[in-house]
Amino acid sequence: MQNITKRIFRPVAAVAFLLAACHSPGGTHRSLPCAGGRLAGDPPLHAQVFRHAAVAADHVIASEAGAEILRRGGNAVDAAVAVSFALAVVRPESCGIGGGGFMIVHLKDDPRHGTMTTAINYRETCPGGIDGEFYTRPGNDHPDAPTHGGMAVATPGTVAGLVYALEKYGTMDLGAVMAPAIRAARDGFPADRHMVAAARDTARWIEKDPARRAARFGFVWNRLCGGGKLAEGDRIALPELAETLELISRRGSGAFYFGAIAQAIAASVRADGGPLSMADLASYRVTETEPLTAMFAGRRFHLMPPPSSGGLAIAQTLGILERAAPDLAATSPRDPGAIHTTVEALKHAFADRAMWLGDPVFVPIPMERLLSEGSLSRAAARIDPAGTLPLDRYGTSPNAPPEASEDGGTSHFSVIDARGNAVACTETVNLGFGSMLAVEGMGFVLNNQMDDFLTRPGEPNAFGLTQSARNLPSPGKRPLSSMSPTVVIDGSTGEVVLVAGASGGPRIITATLQAALNTLSRGMSAEEASREPRFHTQWSPDVLWLEPSLATPEVAEELARRRHVLSDKAPSAACQVILRRSGLLEAACDPRKGGSPAGY
Numbered sequence: 043m044q045n046i047t048k049r050i051f052r053p054v055a056a057v058a059f060l061l062a063a064c065h066s067p068g069g070t071h072r073s074l075p076c077a078g079g080r081l082a083g084d085p086p087l088h089a090q091v092f093r094h095a096a097v098a099a100d101h102v103i104a105s106e107a108g109a110e111i112l113r114r115g116g117n118a119v120d121a122a123v124a125v126s127f128a129l130a131v132v133r134p135e136s137c138g139i140g141g142g143g144f145m146i147v148h149l150k151d152d153p154r155h156g157t158m159t160t161a162i163n164y165r166e167t168c169p170g171g172i173d174g175e176f177y178t179r180p181g182n183d184h185p186d187a188p189t190h191g192g193m194a195v196a197t198p199g200t201v202a203g204l205v206y207a208l209e210k211y212g213t214m215d216l217g218a219v220m221a222p223a224i225r226a227a228r229d230g231f232p233a234d235r236h237m238v239a240a241a242r243d244t245a246r247w248i249e250k251d252p253a254r255r256a257a258r259f260g261f262v263w264n265r266l267c268g269g270g271k272l273a274e275g276d277r278i279a280l281p282e283l284a285e286t287l288e289l290i291s292r293r294g295s296g297a298f299y300f301g302a303i304a305q306a307i308a309a310s311v312r313a314d315g316g317p318l319s320m321a322d323l324a325s326y327r328v329t330e331t332e333p334l335t336a337m338f339a340g341r342r343f344h345l346m347p348p349p350s351s352g353g354l355a356i357a358q359t360l361g362i363l364e365r366a367a368p369d370l371a372a373t374s375p376r377d378p379g380a381i382h383t384t385v386e387a388l389k390h391a392f393a394d395r396a397m398w399l400g401d402p403v404f405v406p407i408p409m410e411r412l413l414s415e416g417s418l419s420r421a422a423a424r425i426d427p428a429g430t431l432p433l434d435r436y437g438t439s440p441n442a443p444p445e446a447s448e449d450g451g452t453s454h455f456s457v458i459d460a461r462g463n464a465v466a467c468t469e470t471v472n473l474g475f476g477s478m479l480a481v482e483g484m485g486f487v488l489n490n491q492m493d494d495f496l497t498r499p500g501e502p503n504a505f506g507l508t509q510s511a512r513n514l515p516s517p518g519k520r521p522l523s524s525m526s527p528t529v530v531i532d533g534s535t536g537e538v539v540l541v542a543g544a545s546g547g548p549r550i551i552t553a554t555l556q557a558a559l560n561t562l563s564r565g566m567s568a569e570e571a572s573r574e575p576r577f578h579t580q581w582s583p584d585v586l587w588l589e590p591s592l593a594t595p596e597v598a599e600e601l602a603r604r605r606h607v608l609s610d611k612a613p614s615a616a617c618q619v620i621l622r623r624s625g626l627l628e629a630a631c632d633p634r635k636g637g638s639p640a641g642y
């Protein structure tokens with residue numbers, strides 16, 4: 043198996059870590075350029091301020107696709123669908139029509155729907171031929187099976203989700219919003235730093251084992267990785283993907299789930315030994331649900347409920363912090379005491395993720411209990427300012443009395459339009475280039491979302507996450523996710539003040555939380571928050587990852603004194619943020635991934 047766990051997880055002794063730590067650049071404010079003052083040909087900026095409407099995606103072509111639709115009078119949902127299809131072309135290592143996602147939509151005084159917020163779930167589902175023991179049966183027990191090739195592929199949801207969102211909440215037709223994506227696929231786009239890094243990872247992985255012949259993953263290898271030699275600026279054109287998208291734009295999602303595209307998907311998966319069938323595609327359904335909401339410091343957070351673990355983890359962490367650290371807003375994000383308290387709160391939430399969560403259609407999840415006053419207060423009271431606890435002291439005990447009442451293959455984008463509507467959308471093919479299996483002749487790769495299930499009891503997944511039997515695969519079930527699209531509304535004005543989310547597996551949760559705390563509580567600009575170094579914890583393994591510029595000797599020493607096991611491996615997540623401040627929209631794309639916002 044491509045051991046991403048090993049790649050991302052390298053705890054080191056505190057002493058070695060202290061030697062390796064470098065000095066923080068500080069959090070000084072840099073005033074943002076006004077979007078209107080930029081000259082044609084200026085290099086893309088990772089943060090800009092707009093007066094009316096903004097899109098922050100992790101690729102400039104995708105941000106521009108959304109802004110084009112907004113300028114033509116489309117709403118935030120029209121723009122979101124345009125961004126997503128464009129990302130399907132220019133970020134094949136992260137997302138695409140072979141994957142799935144979650145979308146939080148907020149509409150304000152909409153002529154059809156009034157003011158409302160909703161959560162659209164187009165996460166991939168487990169194919170009919172896979173059950174809880176599938177990956178342990180002889181013949182299916184190859185280490186790579188849950189992560190690469192046909193057996194790793196879950197039924198894709200992106201096309202169904204986007205068409206559903208557009209038809210119900212958008213105002214434009216599918217052909218209009220897909221036009222920028224089709225153009226990008228046909229004309230081509232230059233490979234950027236992120237794509238080159240993903241191609242290098244892929245080359246290293248393939249070269250480790252002769253069984254991973256490049257020929258098996260020929261499309262990814264030859265067309266997206268330049269035969270292992272992809273360099274920044276190399277032009278990638280995908281005319282077959284342009285044709286696939288054209289077909290969808292003319293015929294709608296039926297073309298993907300029933301027609302020639304469905305046949306090609308099933309044939310490609312079957313040829314590589316996977317069970318995904320035409321019947322799985324035909325029975326795929328989008329679901330829509332109430333978002334999970336949490337009040338924090340006078341703002342209402344609209345979050346993704348399970349099978350996302352991100353919404354619940356953020357709601358729990360905010361609830362614990364409100365009780366354990368009421369003065370958090372007055373602290374620096376680099377203060378070791380503030381880091382310790384936030385990490386401890388997150389560890390309770392991640393312990394609950396491991397113990398309690400799965401797809402709510404298949405397993406009961408005690409949401410009320412996990413978010414109850416009693417659970418949050420008990421967790422807050424257990425936080426010891428002097429140090430960490432043994433791992434089994436985190437989370438909500440099953441025996442507690444019930445209450446009365448590598449950035450991976452994911453992409454997040456945020457949109458706010460001139461009418462005050464907003465979309466937070468996170469989509470994924472799971473690991474870089476998903477399963478690495480492409481659909482013959484169609485120009486896109488398929489996800490490896492099966493690895494987000496518990497595929498082999500007792501073993502962590504590629505992100506190092508341990509999970510319970512609640513997250514075993516079962517036909518039609520959606521795997522647990524960390525994707526955390528978030529829309530925050532000011533409690534008094536009713537306006538959207540923040541749209542945020544991230545890519546990066548479980549680091550999505552910690553990055554989104556830190557972006558929200560640093561902007562809304564600590565008053566940072568979107569640009570500052572996107573640059574601010576971050577930490578990551580996920581309860582198990584018992585490691586605290588610090589980005590190098592956060593790891594000053596003082597911070598590292600203080601955290602090591604509190605018994606944190608520190609890692610010098612940067613916890614990279616990429617966060618795309620739009621913050622409304624002083625009547626303007628600050629849009630920031632995480633400099634770690636290289637996107638650039640657009641708007642007007």
Ligand code: GLY
Pocket residue numbers: 450452470471472473491494522523524525547548
């Ligand atoms: N595939 C990453 C996630 O959904 O958490």
